[in-house]
Amino acid sequence: MRPHVDQRQARVLSLVRARGSARVADLARELGISPVTLRRDVEAMAARGEIRRMHGVISRLEPDPAGAEHGGAGSGTGTGSGSGTGRGGGLVIGMVVPTAEYYYADVVRGAREVVEARGARLAVGLTRYLAGEDRTQADRLLSTGADGLLLTPNWEAGAPGPGEGAWTAELPVPTVLVERWAPPGHPAAALDRVASDHADGAARAVAHLAERGHKRIALACRETPTAGRLRTGFAAAVATLGLEPAPAWPAAGTWPAAGAGTAAGAAAPAEAEAFARTLDYLCAAVAEGGVTAALIHSDTDAIMLIPRLQARGVRVPEDLAVITYDDEVAELADVPLSAVAPAKREVGARAAGMLLDRLEDRGTGREGPRQHLDLLPRLTVRP
Structure with missing residues (x-):
């Protein structure tokens, strides 16, 4: 028993x-x-x-000098308890992320593991992508004693827009950007940062599909902070490999009204309408544009799209081979899907380590140069 x-x-x-x-x-x-x-x-x-x-x-867990054992971190939406006697002993690391679910769950876990292992404490603030909430959460964590910040600002394109984000470079403690970047010349470009190289991830998917004989490949992704880098890598790989371009994604205002042959009604919310338009695009790309494969961001979109594509006469994978991006639930599809997986947990771990190193070097006269670290995603091929 x-x-x-x-x-x-x-x-x-x-x-x-x-x-x-x-x-x-x-x-x-x-x-x-x-x-x-x-x-x-x-x-x-x-x-x-x-x-x-x-x-x-x-x-x-090693006992503190008073003989009490230190606790581990709480849930991804809370704070760790206590601090240890390791190299980061006594430090409090604040982490501001949009959510502690889905993609960012692993990012937070990776950061928490490193912070705990080095005897520090992690405190997490969530923004839910609300405008201005990233700065509010950063200020809150600083007011409660955070010694450094791991920061994922609410930048819609993954990078600051015009006049946006300068405050991140003015924070009074060492700060590392996580899954965000800033262009040269922007104040935030001087910050340490760790991010997934989404452009490389998209290129890996295109290269794999090209090796399988596909000459015309489509990209289907909604507007997220990841989308711009995916498009950059996708376009670069198509050009480098000499592939035929897929039909262009229709410009705003050129879609048919929702409900005209789509899965969404005229009064459908934006999310449903965007999904219906993606379905229309892929169907047309296969039927009229000669597309035989697609990279779809994200897994959940792909899993929802596939039966709808098949209902519209597009067989997967016979007519359209699919690779998804994120690899959160791709293996749970009816037929497990090949997918590109950003190194989410490692992003959090590397960012936390970078920040703790920066904090320990502060004031010693041996502080090293700022670092911009891009981690390459991994492609998992499933039958």
Whole structure:
């Protein structure tokens, strides 16, 4: 009979405290339980502040000088508890992100793991993409004692628009931009930053489809902070590989009215209308434009589009091969989809490490140059 969950977790805690650290895979074998079960236990124990986890390894929390053990971070929408005695001991890292769900859930996890491992504490502020909320959350975190900020501003194009974003370079603490960038000459361009190279990710998808024999490939993506970089990489790869351009995305005002052969009614909200227009574009691109493959951002859009495409006579993958971008749920489609996955967790981890290094170097006279780090996404090909 399997031991009760409390007994099992108590055994894990005892072993980790005795050894200092242990690999999750090794412990699972030793205890005779599946890695999935142990990872679930580890998540629960870390959330309660009993252990520290990072990259497949769990370790005990060292006691502070008063003998009290420090807790781990709370949920992605809250703050960590306590601070440890590691290199970042006593530091509070503020993190401002649009949401702690979907894409940014992994970004926050990556940052939290590094912050905890180095004995600091993470506090998270959410903006929900509301105008001005990024600055409000940054100010709030600073007022509660944040020593540095990991910042994802609400820039619609992923970079600041005209007259936007200069405040990020005027913050009184070291700041690292996360999944955002600023053009040369903009004040925020002088900040450290870590981001996914979405242009490279789009290019990888195009190259893979071209290797499979596709000559005309379409890009379908709604307007998000990722879209501009996807279009840049997509267009560059099409030109470099000598592919035939797909039909142009219709300019604003040239779409048929919603409801005219679309899935949305005349009074449909903007989200449904944008989805219907994407469906119309892909159908026309296949039927009239000779398109045989598409890169679709995001996974959820692709999963919703595919049955609608098939209902309109476009077979997937026979008539249209599909690669999705994000790889959050692509493998959960009826037929698992190949997808490009930005290194979300690593983006958060690298950004947190960069900020902690900057904080530790401050005032020592050995502060290094600013860094702009782009992490390349990975393409996962599924049958």
